[in-house]
Amino acid sequence: AQSVTQPDIHITVSEGASLELRxxxxxxxxxxxxxxxxxxxxxxxxxxxxxxxxxxxxxxxxFEAEFKRSQSSFxxxxxxxxxxxxxxxxxxxxxxxxxxKLIFGQGTELSVKP
Amino acid sequence: DAGVIQxxxxxxxxxxxxxxxxxxxxxxxxxxxxxxxxxxxxxxxLIYFNNNVPIxxxxxxxxxxxxxxxxxxxxxxxxxxxxPRDSAVYFCASSSSKQGGQxxxxxxxxxxxxx
Numbered sequence: 341a342q343s344v345t346q347p348d349i350h351i352t353v354s355e356g357a358s359l360e361l362r363x364x365x366x367x368x369x370x371x372x373x374x375x376x377x378x379x380x381x382x383x384x385x386x387x388x389x390x391x392x393x394x395x396x397x398x399x400x401x402x403f404e405a406e407f408k409r410s411q412s413s414f415x416x417x418x419x420x421x422x423x424x425x426x427x428x429x430x431x432x433x434x435x436x437x438x439x440x441k442l443i444f445g446q447g448t449e450l451s452v453k454p
Numbered sequence: 455d456a457g458v459i460q461x462x463x464x465x466x467x468x469x470x471x472x473x474x475x476x477x478x479x480x481x482x483x484x485x486x487x488x489x490x491x492x493x494x495x496x497x498x499x500l501i502y503f504n505n506n507v508p509i510x511x512x513x514x515x516x517x518x519x520x521x522x523x524x525x526x527x528x529x530x531x532x533x534x535x536x537x538p539r540d541s542a543v544y545f546c547a548s549s550s551s552k553q554g555g556q557x558x559x560x561x562x563x564x565x566x567x568x569x
Contacts, residue, residue: 372555376501383458383545383560391555420547430497440485440549442505442558 342367344433346445353421354453360417361448363431373414374432375405375443384430390414401425426452456480457499458561460546466567472534475564478527479548487558488521488531489545497545536568 345364350361353359365371388399393395395407395434414431428449432442459478467473479486489501501511506523514521518537523529533540543565547558 376560381562384547384558384560386557386559389557396503434555440551440556440558441487441499441502441510444497 342433343453344431344443344445346431346448348433348448349446350449350451352451352453355423356420357451359416359418359425361429361431361450363414363416363445365412365414365433365443366435367412367435367443369435371409372434372450373405373427374434375399375403375414375416376428376430377401377402378425378428378447387416387429420443421450421452423452423454455515458493458546458548458559460544460564462562462564464567465467466569467536469537469569470535470569471569472532473540473566475531475537475544475546475566477522477529477531477546477561479546480550480559481527483548483550484526485549485558485560486523486529487549488529488549489547491543491545491563492541500531538568541566541568 343366347362374389375387377387378384387403388397390397390407398404403418407414428447429446430443434442461476485504488500491497500513501521503523522532543563545560545563547560549556549558
């Protein structure tokens with residue numbers, strides 16, 4: 341079955357520290373992968389996407405993610421976290437079998453310590 | 455460019471009342487999605503449309519929920535009668551392809567409270 345797992349429900353990092361949020365997927369076809377961010381009271385905003393090609397993709401707000409097919413992973417990284425990065429982060433997978441539908445992970449809540 | 459527009463932003467009503475949530479997708483997008491978000495269940499896909507036609511409504515919780523898309527620029531999600539357990543944030547999203555690969559763009563949501 342198609343699924344997305346975000347193993348960490350909640351992560352706390354210090355401001356200025358590096359960040360890695362984990363995402364593992366199970367998908368039978370070529371996956372399209374996405375990371376979204378949700379700030380309190382807001383909708384989900386697209387951070388970055390992977391369709392094909394270079395497995396390291398750059399997104400907005402200084403985020404990047406690396407697609408590793410052998411590990412079925414698409415982890416999100418940022419070298420130096422800012423207090424404004426505190427939010428919930430969602431990984432999602434889609435593809436031709438799903439049509440336009442995306443399968444979302446349960447989300448990881450990020451807290452940033454001063 | 456205007457994003458996905460949802461109205462109202464907040465709705466508080468008593469149980470048993472009819473609730474109608476509205477969504478205007480991004481112009482040119484041909485797929486529209488309705489989601490519900492709660493602390494307990496996270497983000498759930500309720501239904502999605504492609505070219506105004508419902509494709510998958512397997513996420514609609516029960517017959518009290520219905521959704522329509524009369525044209526490419528408007529959709530509604532209706533709950534009748536509403537119950538307290540329907541309290542949640544409801545999101546609408548749109549995208550430009552039914553074949554996958556295109557990101558969904560989300561509105562800011564409607565926060566629904568049923569008393």
